[in-house]
Amino acid sequence: MEKFRISKERAFELLAKYGSPLYVYSEELIRKRCREMKGLLSRENFRVNYSAKANTNLEILKIIRDEGLYIDAMSPGELIIEEKAGFKPEEILYVSNNLSPEEMQFVIEKGILLSVDSLSQLELYGQFNPGGRVVVRFNTGIGAGHHQKVNTGGKKTKFAIQAEFIPQVKEILAKYRLRLAGINQHIGSLFLGVESYLASARRLFQLAKEFPGLDFVDLGGGFGIPYHPEEKRLDLVQLGQELEKAFEEFLAEYDNPDLILMVEPGRYIVAEAGNLLGKVYSVKENYGVKYIGTDLGFNVLMRPILYDSYHEVQVLKNPASKETSNKRERVNIVGNICESGDILAENRDLPLIEEGDIVAVMDVGAYGFVMSSNYNCRLRPAEVLIDAGGQDRLIRKRESYEDLLRHFPGL
């Protein structure tokens, strides 16, 4: 299975059982992707940290842990869920950005290794934990990604410390007797060619030579998946081979032959394992454009409105429908949020859609539910897992109206 594609019968059955809209995940595919990533390099000193921000459902984290991946965190909330999923402090790398002093102390007290990404936060870390181990995130000048908003390397980003500040980093490390356990980077999210990742890896290896005795170098995530049917799958075999070569060359010149190489995939592990199901409630034409009205607003899936992202959609015909023609139509699939930008899929050529049909959105396992919101006071959807035996199981309850009212003092 390359992508999880829910069957029509199953989709109608699940919506009848759990309600709409609904996120549905395939355990089988998550496990497959974990194994592929672990096999990127076949050597002892290679480690995969799942980047939890892509999907933090507790049950999904448990599966990923069971597959032997480690994990990153970027907020106390992620840390807390990861601990609940069974990850031990030494299996977590906290890749931070602009932590409050309280958050930093929280991480230190838990004994979790922290990556800082500014001189001021390195200074703060030194004050809180003199003599401790720390990680520093560098920007090697190379960025990548499907949108400027998720490009986190190069000249136009708030992230990391540029190489020119290495002397200042060394100064702060010495001042607080900090031991630099590793260096990391993340150039951006979603590349499908191997070049930018390899180029940035070589640069980070180069930079690592400035710091003898590191335990690891962490290259970050960003491994893309083909959202569009015409996109080509990332060639993990080629990437693995070239990475292995670059790493070998680096190790030959480095003082710690056991240094661990780490990667931090988020999307690659979970994206294709998720489908989002919603119902069609209205069909209309406005000035020559056909609109399919569903319950899949941008409160449920934010990627299209935020990044103009493409997600393939499947039309699952209502078994009660009398429509038997093979007619197709050009349509906009829209949600139920009161903004004109609330378009899930624009100008798509699809089989004729009617009220009562189901729309299944593909590749939503990453940055889907985690970016959902209560905008328009809508409830966040439920999540269901199709387990390895093919059984469905609720792994997150749908929100309730009590949840919406919970935070008003005095109610």
Ligand code: LLP
């Ligand atoms: N490591 C760090 C430090 C990161 O900031 C990220 C993602 C990752 C790893 C994992 O990246 P991945 O392998 O998933 O590409 N909401 C956007 C993506 C934002 C990614 C943020 N950082 C989207 O829906 O495309």
